[in-house]
Amino acid sequence: MAERELNFGEALNEAMRQEMQRDPKVVIMGEDVAGGADVDHLEGDEAWGGVLGVTKGLVKEFGRERVIDTPISESGFIGAAVGAAATGLRPIAEMMFVGFMGVCFDQLLNQGAKLRYMFGGKAKVPLVIRTICGGGYRAAAQHSQVLHSLFTHIPGLKTVVPSTPYDAKGLLISAIRDDDLVIFFEDITFGGIKGAVPEEDYSIPFGKADVKRAGEDVTIVAIGKMVHHSLAAATELEKQGKSAEVIDPRTLSPFDEDTVLSSVEKTGRLVIADESHPRCNVATDIAAMVADKGFDYLNAPIKMVSAPHTPVPFSPPLEDHYLPNPQKINEAALGLF
Amino acid sequence: MDIPKDKLLWIYERMQLIRVFETRVSTEFGKGKIPGFVHLYAGEEAVAVGICANLTDADYMTSTHRGHGHCVAKGVDVRGMMAELFGKATGICKGKGGSMHIADMDKGMLGANGIVGGGPPLACGSGLTAKTTGTDQVTICFFGDGASEQGTLHESLNLAAIWKLPIIFVAENNGYAESTPAHYHCSVENIADRAAAYNMPGVTIDGNDLFAVYESAHEAVARARAGHGPSLLECKTYRHHGHFEGDAQTYKIAEENEKYRTELDPIKRFKDAVLARSLVSEAEMADIDGRVNAAIDEAVKFAEDSPFPEVQETFTDVYVSY
Numbered sequence: 001m002a003e004r005e006l007n008f009g010e011a012l013n014e015a016m017r018q019e020m021q022r023d024p025k026v027v028i029m030g031e032d033v034a035g036g037a038d039v040d041h042l043e044g045d046e047a048w049g050g051v052l053g054v055t056k057g058l059v060k061e062f063g064r065e066r067v068i069d070t071p072i073s074e075s076g077f078i079g080a081a082v083g084a085a086a087t088g089l090r091p092i093a094e095m096m097f098v099g100f101m102g103v104c105f106d107q108l109l110n111q112g113a114k115l116r117y118m119f120g121g122k123a124k125v126p127l128v129i130r131t132i133c134g135g136g137y138r139a140a141a142q143h144s145q146v147l148h149s150l151f152t153h154i155p156g157l158k159t160v161v162p163s164t165p166y167d168a169k170g171l172l173i174s175a176i177r178d179d180d181l182v183i184f185f186e187d188i189t190f191g192g193i194k195g196a197v198p199e200e201d202y203s204i205p206f207g208k209a210d211v212k213r214a215g216e217d218v219t220i221v222a223i224g225k226m227v228h229h230s231l232a233a234a235t236e237l238e239k240q241g242k243s244a245e246v247i248d249p250r251t252l253s254p255f256d257e258d259t260v261l262s263s264v265e266k267t268g269r270l271v272i273a274d275e276s277h278p279r280c281n282v283a284t285d286i287a288a289m290v291a292d293k294g295f296d297y298l299n300a301p302i303k304m305v306s307a308p309h310t311p312v313p314f315s316p317p318l319e320d321h322y323l324p325n326p327q328k329i330n331e332a333a334l335g336l337f
Numbered sequence: 338m339d340i341p342k343d344k345l346l347w348i349y350e351r352m353q354l355i356r357v358f359e360t361r362v363s364t365e366f367g368k369g370k371i372p373g374f375v376h377l378y379a380g381e382e383a384v385a386v387g388i389c390a391n392l393t394d395a396d397y398m399t400s401t402h403r404g405h406g407h408c409v410a411k412g413v414d415v416r417g418m419m420a421e422l423f424g425k426a427t428g429i430c431k432g433k434g435g436s437m438h439i440a441d442m443d444k445g446m447l448g449a450n451g452i453v454g455g456g457p458p459l460a461c462g463s464g465l466t467a468k469t470t471g472t473d474q475v476t477i478c479f480f481g482d483g484a485s486e487q488g489t490l491h492e493s494l495n496l497a498a499i500w501k502l503p504i505i506f507v508a509e510n511n512g513y514a515e516s517t518p519a520h521y522h523c524s525v526e527n528i529a530d531r532a533a534a535y536n537m538p539g540v541t542i543d544g545n546d547l548f549a550v551y552e553s554a555h556e557a558v559a560r561a562r563a564g565h566g567p568s569l570l571e572c573k574t575y576r577h578h579g580h581f582e583g584d585a586q587t588y589k590i591a592e593e594n595e596k597y598r599t600e601l602d603p604i605k606r607f608k609d610a611v612l613a614r615s616l617v618s619e620a621e622m623a624d625i626d627g628r629v630n631a632a633i634d635e636a637v638k639f640a641e642d643s644p645f646p647e648v649q650e651t652f653t654d655v656y657v658s659y
Contacts, residue, residue, distance in 0.1 A: 031515065036588035038521040046587040048516045071486035071522035072453045072514050103452065103487070138372030138424070140435040142451035278659065310658045313651055314435030315424035316372055321648040 003196035009054045011165035011197045012130070012186070015172040016055065016092060018201040020062050023090060026176060029068040029077055030094030034059035037069035051096050052132065052191065074103035078129065082112040082181070085127035090176060095131040098185065099142045101151075112181045113156030124179040128172070134187040134225055134275060135312050135323050144188075144312040144319075148223070149274070149281040151183045152252045158182040158206060159252040163227035165195040167250055170204030177203065187225045207254035211263070215245035218269040218333045221260055221286055222246055226273035226305075232326035237333055244333060252282050260286065261294045268299035269336040273329050278306040300336040305329050338552045340390075345617050346625065348390055348547060352382040352604050353629045355406045358415055359578075361633050362405065362422060366582045370641070371422050375436045378406030380545075380577035383603035384509050385410035387550025388477055388570075391558045397445040397463040397476040399456035401509075402437050403576070404449025407479055413441040419636040425643035432646045433654065445474075453514075454487025456480060457506070461493050464502030464567075475503045475561040483514025485528045494535040494569065503561035505554065508571040509544065515580045516588040529571035537567050544572025545603040548610065575601070 006014065020026045033055045035048030049056025059067040070077040074095065081093040095101055101108065108129075115123045135144040152159045158180050162168040168186070175182040212227055213234050222230035227248045234244035245263050249256055264270050270290055274283035283304040290302060305324045313319050340348070359379040365371050378385070381403075389398075389410035400407040408418055413429060421428030422436050429441055440448035447463060450456050460478035467474040484490055485508055497504045508528040512519050525531060532539025538557070542549045550572055557568035575597035579586045586594070599605070611617040652658040 032517060035516040037517050039516075039518055039588045039590075041590070042588060048588075051515075069517055069521065071517070072483040073486045073488070075488050076486075100452065103454065103489070138435070139374055140437055140451065141433075142437065143374070308651065308659060310651055310655045313433045314373060314430075314438070315426075315428075315432035315646050315650075317424075317645045317648060318433065318651045321651050 004199060005194045006165050006197040008165050008168055008186070008190040008193045009052060011169040012054050012172055013056065013058070014197070015169040015176070017058060017061065019173060019176045020058070020066065022201070025088065026090045026092065027066045027068060028055055028058060028092045028094065029070055029081060031070055031072055031096055033094050034064055034067045034069045037064065050094055055094065074100050075107055078104040079107035079111060081127050081129070082107055082115070082125055085125045085181070086115055086123045090126045092128045092130060092176060095129050097143045098131045098133040098147045099145050101131065101147065108157070109154060113154050116180070117156060125181045126179045128175045128182045128184055130184045130186060132188050133185045134189060135307070135319055136189045138314060138316060138319060139188070140314040141311040146275040146307065148185050148252055149276045152282055156181065157253065159185070160206070160250065161185045161224040161252060162250060163224055163248050165193060165197050167204060167210065169197050170202050171250060173201055174203040174206060178206070185224060189225060204250065206251045207256050209247050209249045209256035209259040211245060211259065212248050213244065213246040215243040215267065217243045217267055218245070218271060218336060219260070219263040219267045220244050220246045220271045220273060220329065220333065222248060222273040223252070223282060224275065226275060226324060229324060229326045230273050230329050233329035233333065236326065236330050240334065242333065242337065257289055257293065260290065261297070264290055264294045265297040268297060270298065270302045271305060271329060271332045271336070272302065273305045273324055275307050275324055277309050278304065279309060281306060303332040303336060305332050338555065340551060342616065344390060345611060346621065348386050349607065349617065349622055350625045350629060351386045351389070351410050352547070352607065353626060354415065354632065355379070355382045355385065355409045356604060357629050357633045358409060358418070359405060361637060363578065363582060365637065372424055373435050375422065375582050376403040376580065377576070377578040377582065378403050380597060380602070381509060381511060381574045382406060383547040383550050383607065384507065384544045384572040384574055387547045388505070388507055388554045390551055391554045392475070392477065394444055395472070395474050397447055397460070397467070397474060399447045399460040399463070399476065399478050400449045401456060401479055401481055401484070402449060402451055402453070403481065404439055405436070407449070408439055408441065408446055411444050411446045413444050413446055415632060415636045416639045419640040420643050423640040423643070424645065425640055426646040426650070427639065427643040431650060433650065454480065454484040454489040457484070457490045457493035460504050461496045461502060464497060464504040465500065467503055468500070473562045475505060475558055478504055478506045479509055480506070481514065482508065482510040482512065482519045482523060482528060486522055494531070494537070494567070497567040498535045498537050501564065501566035503564070504567040505557045505561055506567060506569045508569065509574055510571055511574050511576045513580070513588065518588070527571060529569050532569035537569055539569040539571070541571040541573065544574035545601055545606060547603060547607045
């Protein structure tokens with residue numbers, strides 16, 4: 001029998017549905033996550049279910065007490081989610097676009113991330129914040145950002161960047177069951193990505209990278225959308241006589257150092273693809289880690305492919321120039337031979 | 338209040354210019370000519386124009402994601418606007434901002450904004466500049482009903498009040514924050530009632546009645562120019578389009594939508610009012626219609642014919658780029 005395929009959003013929806021069935025303390029909150037609150041003629045199915053429809057239909061099954069539309073008050077509802085998590089609920093909060101994190105940053109940086117530590121371990125914050133990130137949608141500077149590096153820097157937060165529907169479901173279930181605050185990044189261009197997803201619930205452990213393609217000559221560590229670009233680059237490299245191994249860390253905090261180091265030990269070459277701005281990002285962090293712990297494995301300098309140090313431009317030719325792509329990854333890898 | 342004839346003609350021309358601009362943007366977006374997101378202002382024209390009829394180019398304005406109408410009312414060139422929406426080098430922001438970040442500092446237009454509630458603190462800044470440098474410039478701070486629940490707005494109302502800043506906070510209450518109705522997301526029926534908490538005048542008016550908007554704005558602008566501090570003006574209105582182009586608008590009530598597109602339409606109501614009182618003739622308005630249509634045709638042609646920016650533009654206008 002053929003494996004069932006879901007798209008990225010459907011996989012996330014199923015993860016939330018199954019966790020809400022399993023645990024009555026799981027609630028969803030955010031702007032338009034149900035949609036059309038208090039609109040008499042709207043039954044659950046016609047409502048938005050989030051701006052990309054990822055939570056569509058959940059209000060019909062679980063009601064508005066558990067799928068809660070919020071006003072456009074990011075500080076308020078993210079802070080409320082932190083407080084609810086610290087007192088017994090397990091909220092999944094949807095921050096529509098990662099740029100909007102700017103509005104509620106205190107509630108993450110100074111509250112949610114620090115409660116457990118400051119309270120001597122007497123509080124836990126089992127909160128997941130799902131958010132849309134990434135360029136390529138012509139959504140301009142405030143709606144196209146890739147900020148996982150910023151959140152990975154903050155102690156007390158876990159950061160998850162899935163690249164496939166299978167990983168999305170398993171990682172979101174882990175995130176919901178995790179007792180820490182998890183920021184879960186969903187690339188805006190992933191709507192059309194389909195893949196095999198088991199119907200039963202399953203979890204993927206944090207801090208365990210996935211080798212998306214095995215290879216011998218060069219290691220490409222790729223984050224989020226860069227996984228797909230790197231697989232395309234690897235196909236091209238194969239034609240050019242180079243065998244690339246593509247590693248998807250899947251979670252950035254915690255980070256699976258061993259899988260990356262073992263791969264570099266085998267290949268001797270490392271390219272890191274990250275849509276972040278080029279300084280103080282996850283790519284530079286991985287590069288520093290490999291320089292520290294895997295220096296003797298390297299036969300060539302470490303190369304990073306990132307977005308430039310500019311805001312995301314609106315105009316299509318500028319945004320195309322801005323974004324990392326398979327060709328840039330391919331060129332970086334070839335430059336190591 | 339009597340509005341001078343030349344001002345009435347200007348008002349009609351600006352309202353039509355917004356309507357035709359937005360209708361055309363919808364069409365061009367549908368054809369795939371305009372990338373990204375667009376949030377259209379059609380249906381709310383009397384608010385932007387009724388307010389801006391009381392301003393000069395030197396006055397400031399902060400705007401929202403639904404900012405095209407504010408730009409047109411403030412006198413921003415529609416050719417540069419259309420080119421910006423097309424992502425062209427001749428755009429008012431060189432194609433680097435797009436619909437949600439359209440701005441024109443020369444006209445005091447401090448930017449549309451992709452962040453709901455992003456504008457009010459900036460408005461306090463331009464208000465502070467005017468107050469500190471001793472000019473009589475006022476700032477209009479447009480925000481939607483959705484932004485009325487943001488902390489930034491409440492902090493800004495308080496700041497403006499304690500510093501007596503020359504700001505008119507204009508709530509454009511179109512009934513919905515995206516798909517969420519105001520009666521759910523807002524603790525009060527009238528946003529302007531909150532003015533009492535910040536010790537400033539608050540007025541709720543029919544935002545589709547150009548004359549009501551003009552008069553209320555006239556008073557609030559005079560108060561601000563005279564150094565008597567901020568006001569909060571709530572204009573109840575309605576958007577003809579969805580939150581964004583492509584929104585199926587299932588949350589809207591069909592009869593309500595129809596009513597606002599016909600008998601409650603702000604431009605129709607303005608036309609009926611001025612014709613009934615013989616203030617402006619059919620012929621004068623037809624003449625304006627012709628000029629507006631030509632201007633928008635020309636703007637689209639200008640946008641289409643303009644080049645995209647060179648890729649090197651990616652690295653300009655930012656402190657240190659690489």
